[in-house]
Amino acid sequence: xxxxxxxxxxxxxxxxxxxxxxxxxxxxxxxxxxxxxxxxxxxxxxxxxxxxxxxxxxxxxxxxxxxxxxxxxxxxxxxxxxxxxxxxxxxxxxxxxxxxxxxxxxxxxxxxxxxxxxxxxxxxxxxxxxxxxxxxxxxxxxxxxxxxxxxxxxxxxxxxxxxxxxxxxxxxxxxxxxxxxxxxxxxxxxxxxxxxxxxxxxxxxxxxxxxxxxxxxxxxxxxxxxxxxxxxxxxxxxxxxxxxxxxxxxxxxxxxxxxxxxxxxxxxxxxxxxxxxxxxxxxxxxxxxxxxxxxxx
Numbered sequence: 293x294x295x296x297x298x299x300x301x302x303x304x305x306x307x308x309x310x311x312x313x314x315x316x317x318x319x320x321x322x323x324x325x326x327x328x329x330x331x332x333x334x335x336x337x338x339x340x341x342x343x344x345x346x347x348x349x350x351x352x353x354x355x356x357x358x359x360x361x362x363x364x365x366x367x368x369x370x371x372x373x374x375x376x377x378x379x380x381x382x383x384x385x386x387x388x389x390x391x392x393x394x395x396x397x398x399x400x401x402x403x404x405x406x407x408x409x410x411x412x413x414x415x416x417x418x419x420x421x422x423x424x425x426x427x428x429x430x431x432x433x434x435x436x437x438x439x440x441x442x443x444x445x446x447x448x449x450x451x452x453x454x455x456x457x458x459x460x461x462x463x464x465x466x467x468x469x470x471x472x473x474x475x476x477x478x479x480x481x482x483x484x485x486x487x488x489x490x491x492x493x494x495x496x497x498x499x500x501x502x503x504x505x506x507x508x509x510x511x512x513x514x515x516x517x518x519x520x521x522x523x524x525x526x527x528x529x530x531x532x533x534x535x536x537x538x539x540x541x542x543x544x545x546x547x548x549x550x551x552x553x554x555x556x557x558x559x560x561x562x563x564x565x566x567x568x569x570x571x572x573x574x575x576x577x578x579x580x581x582x583x584x585x586x587x588x589x
Contacts, residue, residue, distance in 0.1 A: 294472050297367045297387075298342075299323045299375035303453075304421075305338040307461040308373040308394055313345060315468045320365055322349045323358070325376060334450070334518040338373075355383060362386040369471070372426060373460070384426050389474065391426040393433070394460050396453075398440050399424060400481040403431035405491035408456065409449045413514035415506065418442050419452060421459040423467060425478055430488075434478035436471070437463045448513045494520040499533065501551035501589075505563045509538045524551075526589045529578035533570050540569040551588045561589065 295318045298309055305324065312319055322342035327333050342349045350358065355377075362370075363386050370391040372379060384391040397407035398420035404410075411419045420440030425433035439459040443452045470476035497515045499508055499522050512522045512533055522533045537543065546554050548562030559570040583589075 293318045294368045294389075295320060295365070296369040296371055297321045297323070297362060297365060298338075298371050298373065299379060300338045300371070300373035301325050301376060302338070302374040303335045303457055304374040304394055304396070304460045306336040306341045307457065308371065308464050309338060309341060311461050311464045311468065312371070315465075315472070317369075317468070317472070319345075319347055320367075321361070322347050323353060323375070324349065324351060326351045332518045355380060359383065359386070370426070378430060379426060381428050390471075392436065392471070393424055393426045393431070394464065395422045395424060395431050396456065396460075397431075398422060398438055399431060399435055400483070400486040403486060403488040405489065407489070408453045409492060409514045409519065410489040412443070412447065412449045412452050413510050415445070415510050416443070417445075419456050421456060421463055423463045424481075432481065434480050436476050436478055437467045439463050439466075446513065448516050450516075450518055497522040499524045501561065502564045505538050505543075505566045505568050508563055508568060509536055512536055524589055526583070527578070527581055529581055530576045531570075531589070532574040532576055533572075534574065535570075535572040536568040537571045538566075538568055540571070543567040543569040549588055553583055553585055553587045553589065556583050556585060559583070 296312060298319055300309055301324050324338040339349050359382055362383060367387055368389045370387040372393040399422040402410055408419060418440050420438050422438035423436040427433040439462050441455050441459060443455055467476055497520055515522050516534050524531050542555055542558050543560050546560060546567035548554050550562055550564050552562040554560040554562055554567055560567050561570060
């Protein structure tokens with residue numbers, strides 16, 4: 293029986309761990325993250341799933357401290373399923389038959405962090421999951437398999453993630469027998485097609501009204517609930533913009549200085565090439581200020 297150590301988190305971690313167990317891969321150890329109390333947890337727990345199966349589970353261990361245990365286990369494979377940290381070469385080297393990662397994009401596009409959010413932000417019509425060999429550089433190893441799904445122009449990042457999630461399990465299930473048999477084919481990535489994006493911070497949700505309506509709309513749907521959200525500051529108050537309507541009757545054909553309030557009820561704000569109706573908003577940090585037509589925010 294093949295033996296694998298799993299580094300995992302999120303729904304992808306839960307589903308892919310399940311696929312390994314269904315394939316009768318022995319998983320003696322799962323390493324996962326503690327949930328961040330500052331983060332809205334809207335996804336399933338790898339720790340709960342692993343413990344329900346009687347698997348020894350470590351939460352955010354010091355990697356140097358866990359190395360002796362990994363070497364003693366001498367796993368055939370290491371799998372990383374949406375684990376949020378890079379695994380150093382010393383960890384990868386403990387896997388006798390290879391270390392593999394499930395990445396949330398159609399590599400070589402969108403290497404790095406938060407690939408689904410970045411893809412939505414850039415208006416991509418299709419996203420996917422890629423199983424690839426782990427190497428020293430992030431998401432740069434040869435591709436074993438990938439699968440994609442179309443997403444809609446109004447899908448939020450969460451909706452896009454829900455659509456692409458089945459691709460992760462499908463890819464792993466499709467390749468697990470070949471991996472175990474040592475016959476899985478690996479294709480080097482085309483480095484000329486690489487794009488890379490780093491992690492996103494709440495501040496990255498600040499709206500630049502000089503951008504086009506489409507760009508602002510894509511930002512909002514990429515970071516709306518359950519993510520930290522898009523925002524603009526008005527004096528000491530912060531206006532969280534959870535949704536906009538780019539083609540509403542109130543906004544259609546309207547123009548002004550970027551950030552100019554064109555209507556108050558409904559709230560319509562000018563962009564770099566038109567206007568957007570802010571259909572779901574929330575005031576934070578201070579009471580809602582009085583807004584007036586012609587005011588620039």
